[in-house]
Amino acid sequence: MDFAFTPEQEELIRTLRAFARKELAPRSRHWDKTAQFPWEAWRRMGELGLFGLRAPVEYGGQETDLLTMGIVTEEIARGDFSCTYGLQLAGLAGEIVGRNGAEEVKKRWLPPMIGGEAVLAIGLTEPSVGSDAANLACRAVRERDEYVITGEKSGISLGMVAHAIMLFATTNPAAKARGVTAFLVPLDLPGVSRSPLRDLGARAIGRAVLSFDHVRIPASHRLGEEGSGFYQVMRGFDFNRVLIALACLGAAQTSLEETMAYVKERQAFGKPIVQFEGVSFPIAEAATYIDAARWLCYRALWLADHGQPHTKESAMVKWWAPRLSVETIHQCLLLHGHYGYTDELPFEQRLRDVIGLEIGDGTAEVMKLVVARELMGRESLPY
Numbered sequence: 001m002d003f004a005f006t007p008e009q010e011e012l013i014r015t016l017r018a019f020a021r022k023e024l025a026p027r028s029r030h031w032d033k034t035a036q037f038p039w040e041a042w043r044r045m046g047e048l049g050l051f052g053l054r055a056p057v058e059y060g061g062q063e064t065d066l067l068t069m070g071i072v073t074e075e076i077a078r079g080d081f082s083c084t085y086g087l088q089l090a091g092l093a094g095e096i097v098g099r100n101g102a103e104e105v106k107k108r109w110l111p112p113m114i115g116g117e118a119v120l121a122i123g124l125t126e127p128s129v130g131s132d133a134a135n136l137a138c139r140a141v142r143e144r145d146e147y148v149i150t151g152e153k154s155g156i157s158l159g160m161v162a163h164a165i166m167l168f169a170t171t172n173p174a175a176k177a178r179g180v181t182a183f184l185v186p187l188d189l190p191g192v193s194r195s196p197l198r199d200l201g202a203r204a205i206g207r208a209v210l211s212f213d214h215v216r217i218p219a220s221h222r223l224g225e226e227g228s229g230f231y232q233v234m235r236g237f238d239f240n241r242v243l244i245a246l247a248c249l250g251a252a253q254t255s256l257e258e259t260m261a262y263v264k265e266r267q268a269f270g271k272p273i274v275q276f277e278g279v280s281f282p283i284a285e286a287a288t289y290i291d292a293a294r295w296l297c298y299r300a301l302w303l304a305d306h307g308q309p310h311t312k313e314s315a316m317v318k319w320w321a322p323r324l325s326v327e328t329i330h331q332c333l334l335l336h337g338h339y340g341y342t343d344e345l346p347f348e349q350r351l352r353d354v355i356g357l358e359i360g361d362g363t364a365e366v367m368k369l370v371v372a373r374e375l376m377g378r379e380s381l382p383y
């Protein structure tokens with residue numbers, strides 16, 4: 001058993017922590033206030049190679065291990081939470097498109113995505129289907145060498161800026177999960193329309209509703225075999241859920257560090273407030289939980305990197321870490337007194353940002369069903 005990062009990983013942490021502090025954190029509030037997509041930061045992350053971590057080498061990717069992706073996500077979250085969505089989506093695209101895409105699709109989309117010039121979204125959720133993701137209404141019908149796509153995708157992160165979407169549609173509704181097929185759909189095609197959602201947080205990247213009205217794509221844009229889409233996305237979610245957890249923990253950890261510095265400075269009743277147990281104990285508790293959750297995340301990624309099952313661990317951290325992050329950031333906000341409640345300090349924004357990922361990519365309730373199923377078998381499920 002070895003809990004230490006390698007010297008290369010330590011170096012990566014130092015580099016990205018400096019990048020997040022200098023280039024992301026000072027602009028994060030502006031992006032949130034203006035709901036402006038951070039293109040400049042996106043390109044910088046592209047230059048640093050952060051969008052190619054899971055993509056095949058021949059298209060400009062790096063095929064790094066998942067542990068490295070975890071480190072990157074945690075560090076970027078310290079600077080700006082919205083930017084971690086780019087890492088998640090590029091990671092999923094690297095896997096889903098990289099493993100299942102036709103040559104022309106990979107050539108067209110992976111290099112610009114890796115460079116931070118093209119954004120790929122993921123479209124699973126629909127207006128009437130979220131947690132029950134096998135029951136999609138969006139249809140893809142084969143017509144000679146094309147597919148015709150009709151339906152609506154809702155709650156899609158980066159939906160207003162994305163250039164293409166990894167879209168999951170049913171090619172055989174009766175087959176439920178086994179009828180779900182993945183496609184790469186460019187979003188400038190006739191029949192595509194989009195409208196923004198007004199979200200509580202992560203406003204820099206935003207979410208949208210995307211409609212597909214008889215959108216025609218070449219059959220070569222199918223990702224993998226018909227009926228394999230559900231399994232592709234669930235395989236991706238198994239590691240992406242850990243990345244989400246680490247993003248939430250990165251935001252919590254940086255909040256805690258800022259709070260530790262503040263409570264040593266701030267005086268009340270003639271002494272620094274850190275000397276009151278009512279102040280130091282919540283900090284000690286939060287640090288304990290964050291450490292435990294963080295190592296469970298890295299264990300899940302280690303299992304994944306070693307080809308071992310990690311569905312249970314990834315569902316565990318996906319329900320726990322976002323909740324823990326919300327509670328920790330809330331506590332940090334309170335420990336800053338009335339200043340914490342203003343938008344001069346980053347806590348209110350971080351709180352709004354992390355709440356979204358208590359829901360996105362699977363709610364806590366659904367994650368607990370997964371943990372229970374992994375522990376006790378399918379007889380524990382209500383369906």
Ligand SMILES: Cc1cc2nc3c(=O)[nH]c(=O)nc-3n(C[C@H](O)[C@H](O)[C@H](O)COP(=O)(O)OP(=O)(O)OC[C@H]3O[C@@H](n4cnc5c(N)ncnc54)[C@H](O)[C@@H]3O)c2cc1C
Nearest residue numbers: 122123124125130131155156157356359360361362363365
């Ligand atoms: C910030 C954010 C980003 C997102 N980004 C994307 C994206 O990029 N692409 C995409 O496709 N989707 C995205 N989503 C959508 C997200 O994946 C869904 O919202 C999520 O899967 C839940 O689905 P739902 O909203 O339809 O809720 P529902 O499935 O309708 O659930 C409503 C409530 O019922 C509970 N519930 C449902 N079933 C059960 C059950 N069996 N047992 C107990 N409780 C249950 C849920 O936990 C929840 O509390 C995003 C959502 C958010 C908030």
